[in-house]
Amino acid sequence: MTRQVVITGLGMTTPVGGDVESTWRAILAGTPGIRLIDDPWPEDQPSKIAGIMAVDPATCLPSHEARKLDRSQQAALVAAREAWADAGTPEIDPDRLGAVVATGMGGLISLINAYDLLLERGASRISPHMVTMIMPNGSAAHVGLEIGARAGVHTPVSACASGAEAVSYAARMIQEGRADVVVAGGTEAVIHPVTMAGFAAMRALSTRNADPAAASRPYDIDRDGFVMGEGAGIMVLESAEFAAARGAKIYGVYGGSGLTSDGHHIAQPDPEGRGATRAITEALQDAGLSTSDIVHINAHATSTPQGDIAESAAIKAALGSHTDKVAVTGTKSMTGHLLGGAGAVESIFTVLALRDRLVPPTANLHNLDPEIHLDIVAGAPRPLPAGDIAALNNSFGFGGHDVALIFRSA
């Protein structure tokens, strides 16, 4: 029998709050954290709006620590410290403790800054910390060092599905007996004119610069692309036996995961969402649940015209007639798209929705796209039923990655 995995600690820093409590309060209130970037960016920059972290993570760390870390690593460390403290700082044999922290793009901005410095002042001025600041596994390594993890430190990289893949990888480490506790999640901080120009060149970004708070509007007929966000989400996953033995508080139960790939296009979603459908179906099988057990979906819902429709089709294909009974939300309407951090932050939202029996609303949904056939929660939070309930969190990434995670109420 597979070992049961529970969630015992949460931490995050996002565009709407510097910790779990402030973020969750803003999300339930339906408050978007998107604003105009006030740096002097090139005039022809198509998208100048983003979800910048509400609290600069560098201000939460001693300066000698912050200077050795890329901004994405600072965010991961801040969130990991919150999650670890929230879990009660478990006493555990380091050989049984792991860390899995994902990122889509790693320390890209540190590399760009180092290049500027190289041109300006020469090779001898490059920081000896530059390499560890840019390596994608840097965040996982720093979080692992923070807690002393020796069971394994890992970094799944699957673009915008990375954070969800990290949660799945961590849970399986525990199920397979490699670890008893794993600190897992995702982080990203790549808001920069170069990255934004690249995403804009793909025509993926919203250009609603005149009205930033309304720019991320999943499912709305007037959506025009996603909004870049930054931040990190970290959860402490633990074997149910270990958590029970130390009397840990339990937020929720990890149900299962499904990981597939589209095999369709490097950046376009399969229009029928077949890879996503299989991911959801496999997650249900992995969790030993049927479609009727799902009461809520925290959707990937990035606010791109094509992506939202493909996901809607995938959900309908996976859940069939039960789809109409599921409360779906798109929290990227408030946080923007945290890329490699998204799946982790939204997993936390899913777990909190189950705990509070309350689905947060999708902001900015005024006119539902007629091609979306889902029951979208908008305007105000919606209560969930009592008893044993389960929820789904979808994450998809450029490259054709599909990850579905299922959580159950505690």
Next chain:
Amino acid sequence: MSQQILEGLAAIVNEVAGVPVADVQLDKSFIDDLDIDSLSMVEVVIAAEDKWGVKIPDSEVKNLKTVGDAVTFISANS
């Protein structure tokens, strides 16, 4: 001069590694007493080179075991 260099070096070590300024004394070893690892030592060297306009070659860095060694080298070469 030496006192000024010591104070300047203490500020650099504090910024780079978070070591309290008062702990940075002439007889302290960078590695054994101040817990400065090899990467942080590179940062100290870069900052010292910028501050005093000296060149501290890699071949010399290994001889700078204590804060006093560094103060002596910087005052003799700046």
